[in-house]
Amino acid sequence: RKEVEQDPGPFNVPEGATVAFNCTYSNSASQSFFWYRQDCRKEPKLLMSVYSSGNEDGRFTAQLNRASQYISLLIRDSKLSDSATYLCVVMEGGNTGKLIFGQGTTLQVKP
């Protein structure tokens, strides 16, 4: 079983749609959780951290369910510029700072 699992997609949605991505992780000792965005042949860029209480940044909402070891990302009012791969990322427990990346979910927003 992969340490961080995501549906690779692609998700093809029209502009203005709401889309949700899910992610599960296997290590219950994981301590920090993130969503990164990666454009084609570019480096991953931090989109947002994910907290148990849920957090929102504009059109983006992230949720963490520690009991189910489940992370989600909701994008409202999709823009063409949201087209990218979204990587679910978990920081390993202990003092390693090691990030475990999911395979990523590809989003294509169409006009």
Add this chain to the structure above:
Amino acid sequence: DAMVIQNPRYQVTQFGKPVTLSCSQTLNHNVMYWYQQKSSQAPKLLFHYYDKDFNNEADTPDNFQSRRPNTSFCFLDIRSPGLGDAAMYLCATSRERVINEKLFFGSGTQLSVL
């Protein structure tokens, strides 16, 4: 201004010919990481340095080595590249190895092996 700089952006090498990828940082961060990302796959950690302390991942092949001569620079050496080593190589830094510490990524080096 770029804070984590990787050179070159694209690198082509021949099967079996040693190649070195470089990473430099202006952040004075303690930790430098090397990730390998193959097409349509997740970035995978190869190793990291905490200051001068080298930390190898258990499943990183011996073909991959790294050097950190000073705080600012870190190199990835591939001693005998195979076709399967073609990938994007990402360097990242962080101030410390603690939870919620932000990672800063370079723009990556895309390696092709002919």
